[in-house]
């Protein structure tokens with residue numbers, strides 16, 4: 001169903017520039033929303049509507065004959081829907097999607113998007129995906145949907161990686177939302193690995209918990225790769241991110257973590273006041 005949006009100014013910014021964009025009655029709308037009513041009365045958008053705006057803007061980067069990494073999550077879902085819509089309308093041709101999860105695979109199949117995998121297409125033209133946190137340098141936390149490993153494999157194989165978020169995802173530093181930073185670990189000894197991870201970040205007041213599906217904490221969440229997820233919660237800044245990344249990856253049993261450092265080439269942020277496009281400098 002079509003949703004109504006106010007018109008937005010779309011602003012191109014480097015990561016460190018200001019993000020506040022003022023809506024205008026004469027701006028070029030970014031996604032393909034219907035024009036705002038002449039009264040310009042304030043419209044309060046839901047978080048999902050903001051996600052959809054960011055997703056539609058990102059799909060403007062998609063061209064015919066591209067191999068596209070298809071992200072996972074409620075924001076990426078809008079982008080996948082939009083790509084299918086443009087294919088069906090004949091506005092895009094010969095797209096090959098590389099899904100980053102079984103869930104996205106199922107969505108893309110149901111929409112008729114032709115799919116392949118990294119083995120057949122090791123170089124991806126463009127990936128579009130959501131994120132859980134974005135810092136001022138366009139570093140990300142991803143994987144609260146549990147798909148971080150395939151997402152990182154596909155997105156680090158992409159010439160361009162466009163991240164789509166609503167403004168609630170912007171943080172001063174990774175871990176700053178107080179929500180989980182996920183780490184994918186092998187099931188064997190997962191609780192021991194969680195303890196090692198917690199000890200690693202003791203100075204940052206880290207608490208590590210295995211992600212579970214039940215309230216008693218006995219049924220582990222299992223990723224598409226058959227692994228478990230340990231969630232790290234930080235009370236303080238974790239300091240240098242590359243150092244933190246190296247330390248996590250050195251723990252035996254860790255498969256990958258949810259910090260995506262230096263991978264995003266563009267971040268599209270949708271907020272109540274407009275859309276900001278931030279490019280990696």
Ligand SMILES: O=C(CO)[C@H](O)[C@H](O)COP(=O)(O)O
Pocket residue numbers: 071072073074075076129130131132141142143144145146147148151
């Ligand atoms: O990394 C992810 C899944 O593993 C998602 O991109 C991330 O969790 C954001 O999700 P959403 O768009 O639903 O807010």
